[in-house]
Amino acid sequence: MRNKLKVAYNLELGEAIRLYKLNEFTGSFHHLERAHILGQRYIIPHTKSHWWMLKVGIRKHNIKEVFGQVTRMIASVLFSKIWVPLGNTGGANVNPMKPMPIPEDLKKILSESE
Template sequence: MRTKLKAAYNLELGEAIRFYKLNEFEDSFHHLERAHILGQSYIIPHTKSHWWMLKVGIKKRNIKEVLGQVTRMIASVIFSRIWVPLGNTGGANVNPMKPMSVPEDLKKILSESET
């Protein structure tokens, strides 16, 4: 993972964890979705974003999210380096195979990490 991409991923994950510790789970999940978009092509960051989404699902007692994140964690280990749906936010509320539009600020970071 290139330096700028890694820094952006770590920033989003850090914000997610900060909000998680404050029991602000909606804000936490928002940053986890952004971290997921940035890290989904890399096994450890991808799986880590799903791990934290699982933790949020447990805290919110959302069984759909919990079950969805368990399956997504397994898939992240298998598929991260093979194929990922660009822009997919990683929550159980979206089809795990569906590409989605990438927010402009993240699009810039992702395109810079390709060069």
């Protein structure tokens, strides 16, 4: 992972964790989705974003999210280097195979990191 991408990913993940610790799960999940978009081509960052989404799902008692994140964590280990649906936000509320539009600010970071 190139430095600018790594910095952006770590900023998103850091903000998600900060909000998680404040029990602000909606905001936390938003930043986890952004971290997911940035890190989904790399096994460890991809899996880490799903791990934290799982933790949010547990804290919110959201069975759909918990189950969805367990399956996505497994898929992230197996498929991150092979194929990922670009822009997919990673939550259980979206089809895990569906590419999605990438926010412009993240698109710029991703394009500079290729």
